[in-house]
Amino acid sequence: MATPFTMANDSVEADAPSTETTEHKARIQGKNIRYQVAAGDTQLKDEEGNPSANIFSFYYQRTDVEDRAQRPLIFVFNGGPGSSSVWLHMGVFGPKKVVIPSDAERVGAPPYPILDNPESLLDIADLVFIDPVGTGYSKPVGGKEGKAFWGIKEDAETLAQFIRVFVTRHQRWNSPKYLAGESYGTTRAAAIVGELQEGWGSMDLSGVFLISSILDFQTGDFTPGNDLPFITFLPTYAATAWYHNALPDRSKWDDLPAFLDDVRQFALNDYATTLLKGALATDEEYQNAVDKLHQFTGLRQQYIQQTDLRINEHFFMKELLRDRGEVVGRLDSRYVGEDESQVRERPETDPSSYAIDGAYTAAIQSYMAKDLNVIRDNRYQVLSGEVFRNWNWLYGASPRAQGFVSMSPILSKAMRQNKDFRIFIANGYYDLATPFFATEYSMNHFGYDQERIKMAYYEAGHMMYIHHPSLESLAQDMRAFLLQQ
Incomplete structure (x- = not known):
């Protein structure tokens, strides 16, 4: 059952986290499953214990399972930087999808079909879609400013903190865990791997899904x-x-x-x-x-x-x-x-x-209100230019203004330090934002273990899943990777 929505009347209530929980059922891969969605805020705190940020997320957990501890958990986010998780959420991973023309036609005005997604991975993994600070409904609180979270290092530290808090609250420390990112989200995934796996008290991951990858910016910056x-x-x-x-x-x-x-x-x-x-x-x-x-x-x-x-x-x-x-x-x-x-x-x-922005924006808003009982007056930031303009590209000794950000060394180190860490990469042949040959260059350098990398190619672009045949192939490829087939 969904908890009732209440309007915040002052700044204290506006910063208070709230969550809507709803029950659902779906037919995925020809089987009926039941699942629960918790859509709402997780409040993070700084080192002094004061509130610092509310991270909005969608947590999908299958409820008709016996052993949740052994069930894979995938943390999903998009890129930008400045993008919410709407694209991977309503495009490929989630149990609902917005359907737009497959053959690169312009979408036009609503209504847009929002249908069940039989290709979702929810039948074999629980899913957490994360909106970083400044995207979706996520925001700084407690007097903090957005710029404190907007940067390669700052963002990775924040989302790594969210993942630790989430895993602790839901008792999932001993579950197989994956990160899934698209575009800059693949850069983010690599940075989060470094935050989680390196040093004492680490959280070892089973792998990453990199959709339209950009890890080494020398390959893509003209x-x-x-x-x-x-x-x-x-x-x-x-x-x-x-x-x-x-x-x-x-x-x-x-x-x-x-x-x-x-x-x-x-x-x-x-x-x-x-x-x-x-x-x-x-x-x-x-x-x-x-x-x-x-x-x-x-x-x-x-x-x-x-x-x-x-x-x-x-x-x-x-x-x-x-x-x-x-x-x-x-x-x-x-x-x-x-x-x-x-x-x-x-x-x-x-x-x-x-061609596609209006459809995804309408779909996530309609889906949240109708199915998840999430109705808020403040704007759901699909893609924030403010976040992008204020992004801090400094990461270690590689400021983007003076050199090129390179995240491949983090993932190759993750492979060396974790024998079970694997990488799945989805490439679109018609992607002029993160070209597949640039990704091939990265994977052929830095000492990656080629035996634990799966490269897949699709006859579509950056969001290859808007092409219907590519969505089916992508979902099956990720499913096989997750099941290690």
Whole structure:
């Protein structure tokens, strides 16, 4: 039964944590299950014992099980930084999902279908969806300011504290535990692993699910003097051109994975060498790179020469279909949109973002009110620009403004120190935000144990689960990983 909702009348009551608990049933993987949802606040305290933050979360626990202690527990969050957990919650992991067109069509206005999710992992694991401070309904309390929580280290410490408190209250210390993050949430997952597993009094984890991973920012930040992203983004440029039939001769490659293998080989060899040589590259080497880039991306040879072989992701989004008057999406390059100006060098916005945002925002609000009895007047922050703008990128000796954040050493250390720690990685071929080749670069460095890494690929973008066949494949792949099949 749901507890009644009461409106807060003053600042003290507004900071007081509250939780709504409801009972449900679902049919997952062809079986009927019963589960309970506790949606509400967990209040964290500082070292002096004073309230510091209310973390809003959704806790799904299956109730028709005999031995909860041995049941896996997955902590789920998204990225941004500044995003709530709505995307993974209503897209793949939760027992309810919002259904939008699978073929990269714009969604439009409500109503949106909010249906049962037979692919949810709730039948084999309990789920905790976490909204970091400044997202969802999570907020600082006790006079604290948001900036105290907004940074790689600060955020990881806060969510690690939440996880410890949660595990203690629910008596789950001896359960298998996983973290699941998307986009910056994969950076967050690595940082939390460091907070939980390193040092005395550690909490050893069974592994992480990395959805559209970004661990090492040198692979993805287009800054002067850093040639690596031009290499790591190239296969995604090629996949995008292949999808939109923008290649000079697409008939050479009917099979996308085989095509991308050819692109990878060029990227790692001739292209990387030519970029590394710079002015030392011969005319023949330079022209070969121009020809291959034209062949693999569909961009005009003159344009490639004008970029000095270095194609920025935003320039690519605008240039690829310029002759059609269209721009491709960043989060999912299957999507196309139209800009007011056809002559700018960058898109005015990301068509794959505005195509889906309204549906997920409406879905989480409707679902909370109708099914979970959570109705609050303050805004549920789906994605906060304030959090993103004020994020502290300093982490140890690697300030992003002066270098590049690198989280792979944390996960590789986790593997060395914990023989059972495993990594699942989901990659979208059409993801121009966190390209799959950049993730491959990370996984092929830093001493990872390749035997405990599962890489999976889907013909969709950053949120690959909005593509219906990819959702089914992703869910089955994660299920097999969790069951160690």
